[in-house]
Amino acid sequence: MRIALIGNPNVGKSLIFTQLTGVGVEISNYPGTTIEMKSGATCVQRDIHELIDLPGIYTLDGTSEEEVLVRQEIAGGRVDAAIVVMDAGHLERNLYLLLQVAETGIPLVAVVNMIDEAEANGLFIDTGRLAEILGVEVVPAAAIQGRNIAGIMPLAVARARPALVQVPYDTDVEAAIRSLGKTMGASRVQALWALEGIEGHEELREAGKVLAQEIEPPHRMTIHQIIAANRHHMAGRIATQVAGKGAPPRGLDLDRLLLHAWPGIPLLILILGAVLLSVFLLGSYLEGIFTQAFETYVIVPVSGLALPPLAATLTMSVLLAIQAGLAIAFPFVFIFAIFLSVLEDTGYLTRAAFLADRAMHRVGLHGGAVIPMILSFGCNVPAVMAMRTLKTRRERTIASFLVTMVPCSARTVIIAGMVAAFIGIAAAFSVYFIVLGLLLATGLLLTRITPGEQFGMILEIAPLRRPEPKLVAAKSWYRVRDFLFIAFPLLLAGSIVLGLLNYSGMLALFEAFLAPVLEGLLGLPSYAATALVFGILRKEMAFETLVVLAGTADLSAVMTTVQIYTFAVISVLFVPCLSTIAVLSREVGYRTALAVSAYTVALGLLVGMAIHLLFG
Amino acid sequence: MQTSLREDILEAILCLAGEGGSPVPVAEIAAQIRSKPPTLEPVLTEMVREGEVTLQGGAASLTDAGMERARGVAHRHQVLQCFLSERLGIDGPSADQEACRLEHQVSDTTIDRLSEFLEKGGHGPRNRGGTGGEGREGGSRPLTEFPEGEAVTVELISCSHNLPRLLDLGILPGEPLEIRQRLPNRAVVVRVKGCDIALSPEVAASILAVRAA
Incomplete structure (x- = not known):
């Protein structure tokens, strides 16, 4: 059987998935989308069943990529049964989605998760009564403690059945459903989707549209509003029947601090600063160790071998790529991934988004874009992946430009290694100012010229929770794995191509070809071209290659201050690295x-060029 | 045409600038009223000359005079939209567009009378419970105008077709909300059905509500 987990965001779906599948989890993309599909195998009485973790959504009848995908998975007959996961503390809102899943007629079981948290707040849920009303099995569970999790799969396999509950719609909507059923043979759910104009063949949708236009005026609401209001009403009625009142959650309301301009914004800056600083410090410490160890135990012995020249070049290219990958992926990306998963799981990131909403509006984005922007200081690759949270094409386009301009940790190495070391700290900071200034200018420009509408942020503030170490580890690992699978093959291929170009003498030709540009317009030595090209592979290699080509680590001996500064600024701005692209x-x-x-x-x-003209 | 464009601009700046009256980039204004910066620029220059707006570095803010006029326009829009949708039964998006056109022509006396009429008439049929929860200061106001901790009931969502997410989260006319937090820039967090939802200022401004009884 193919069984799907479905639910709102932040209901603990991922944790349940992790606990039910354990090993053998596969992450792939849904065909034709950028949405991740996590699927894993679970064993129930010696039969193997596939469990998939669908993206968290609020409604089945939306038009976002995730919503369309979940709707098609559920209604398209590709899934045999659904496990609807709900948060006990937000039962009413979660029932809204369950009612929609029930409408599709798919066999299902319901899980009321986080029952422990609700009970701690004095909120008790009568799951027996809920099962009676819904007409399906209901499991009260607490995924964090692993309570009742083991029972979910056997129940889903053996006892999942279509729900009995049905939303009573407004009489006009019900009449329209009947009429679409009679004239076009549409089922209840097909008729509803046709009325909303989201699914169904053209004829049916057209008929739905005509009916919707008749229904709307006397109700003074759009058809979507009427249907949503009916469902919310039903969800509310069920919730009041099965859930007690519950005391107001928590004694101390941390949000009073975290969500106010004061001290929220200084706290935000402090937290982000601390995260970036510790990632950078820890990362560069580990990077030093890794690079050194690799150098001593692999590169030096291998370069001592008497290999034929072509083989030596190829081996070296491969080794350099592995070293580069290890040195970035583990120290920087992994540490950053851990911090990020913690920030995410505590619910702090949604608060950061709220606080930064205003600033982001200036550059054509909104609070939601804060997350990728923060990430990009560590590494642009996971930052680009995090842009998925932005809903519109316009936002993603603007964010693509801005995120890739943020000086990531590799670019910080250039700034620190060249400018700070040979010119001074003030000059190093001026590079940051130039880059961030250009970033801001780019944002302001893009807001004007990028087509598409701007929407504001509507974001659920996730409840503050203690992060679960197991889940944090799993999430961080997925993030690094993602990075490894994309970046590593590229690094390898790129490194080999560069090695071969160098071997065949093409690189020398290339240098000679670009010499007029470099020497004339930028005032740089011609070998800097090669260094810049290597910088595409991995940003700080621009600096390292330059040192190799210059033949000395003391750059001030062979280059003027202006040349060093120009080179650093160019290589920091110049093209994101290959993995990012x-x-x-x-x-x-x-x-x-x-x-x-x-x-x-x-x-x-x-x-x-400007720097060369002004100061050179 | 020119007058109505100017009034639209004033309204947009008022809506986007928030209470601090911080400057609003011209591009944002253009996006709000579905126009383009090049169209707006000559009009803005004229408005600067007449002392309604100040321009600085591509961002506009309202002068005191501009602010007064902008508030007037916003008020006219609200009253008209409320009347059109609540009383005449014109659906949300059309009522919004219609109000946009009428707001530039209608006289203050008419608006005052209309506002009075709406208040006396009580709520539209959609309001559940019907416990007379109108704000004393004249009917519905945007969410951005309520203090923290206030319990309110949603009256109307303008441009709701652009904001389907609000429906999913249960922010519908008739729904009780609590204003949990608000920032100086008028971004707000509301609690609905036990969940906290953060809204950008422009989203919050399009939700009209009355104080709950």
Whole structure:
């Protein structure tokens, strides 16, 4: 059987999924989408069943990518049974989704999760009564303690059945459902979706539209409002029958602190600053150890082997790529992933989004974009992936540009290693100011020229919770795995291509070809071109390659201060790294990825030229 | 045409700037009234000359005079929209558009009478319970105008077709809400059905509510 977990965001679906599947979890993308599909195998009485974790949604009849996908999975006959997970503390809102799932006629069982949290707040839920009303099995569960989780799968396999509960709609809507059923043979749910104009063949949708237009005027509401109001009403009625009143949650209301401008905003800056700083410090410490160890135990012995020149070049390219991958992925990305998962699971990220909403409006985004922007200081790759939370094309386009311009940890290495070391701290900060200033200017420009409508933020503030170590570890691991699978093959391929180009002497030709641009317009030595190209592979390699090509670690001996500064600014602005471009084209399409690359190259060269003209 | 565009601009700045009256980028104003910055710029320049608006670095703020006029327009819009949808039964989006056109022509006397009429008439048929929960200051106000901790009931959501997420979360006409938090920029957190929902200022401004009894 293929069984799907379905529920609102933040109801503990992922934790239940992790506990039910254990090993053998596969993460892939739904065909034609960027939405992740987690599926795993579970064993019930020696039969293997597939469990899938559908994305968290609020409604089945929406038009967002996730909502359409879940609707089609549930209604398209690809899923044999559904496990509807609800949060005991927010039963009414969660029942709204359950009622919609019930309408599709799919066999289901309901899980009332976080029953422990609700009971601690004095809220008791009569699951027996709920089962009677719904006409399906209801499991009271507490995933954090593992309570009753084991019983879910056997129940879903053996006892899942279509729910008996039915939303009584407004008489006009009911009449329309009957009429669509009689004239077009539509089922109840097909008729409803036709009325809302979201599914069904053209003829049916057209008929639905005509009926909806007749219903709307006397009700003074849109058909969506009428249907939603009826469902909410039903959900509310059920909730009051099965749930007690419950005391107001928690003694101390932390949100009084976290959500106010004071001290919320200073706290936000403090928390983010601390996270970035610790990622950077811990990351560079670990990176040093990893790189050093790899150098000593792998690279040095291998380069001692007497390999034929071509083989030596290829081996070295592969080893360099592995070293680069390890040095970024584990220290920076993994540590960042852990911090991020903690911030996410405590519910703090939604609060950060609320506080930063205003600032983000300035650059054509809203509070939701704060999350990718924060991420990008660590590494642009997970940041681009986090842009999925942005709903409109316009927002994703703007965010693509801004996120990839944020100086990530690798670019910080260039700034620290070149500018701070050879010119001074003040100069290093000025590079940050230039980059962040250009980022702001880009945002202001893009708000004007990017087509599409701007929508405000409507975001549920997730309840504050203690993060669950197991889930944090799992989430962080998924994030790193994601990064490894995309970045690693690319790094390998890119590194080999560069190695071969170098071996065949093409790189020298390329240098000679670009020499006029570099020497004339930017005032840089011609070998800097090679360094910049290597920088595409991994940002701080621009700096490392430059050192190798210059033949000395003391750059001030071979380059002037202005040259060092120009090179640093160009390589920081110039094209996001290869991994970022790859993820970008997967997430927002190759056109946007190309546009971002072209824009940043142009920006880097222009700013480089300006510096050369002004100071060179 | 020019007058109505100017009034639309004033209304947009009022809605976007929040209480602090912080400057609003021209692009945001354009987005709000579905126009383009190049169209707005000459009009804005004229408005600066007449002392209704100040422009600084591509962002506009209202002067005191501009603020007064903007409040007037916003009030006219609200009253008209309320009348059109509650009393005449015109559906939400059309009532909003209709109000947008009428607000520029109608006289203050008419608006005062209409506002009085609406208050006396009580609620539209949608209001559950019908316990007379009108704010004393004249009917419904945008969510952004209520103090923290206030219990309110949603009256009307303008442009609701753009905000389907509100329906999913249960923010519908007739639904009781509690204003949990608000920032100086007028972003608010409301509690609905036991869940806290954060709303951008422009979203919160499109939800009209009355104080609950």
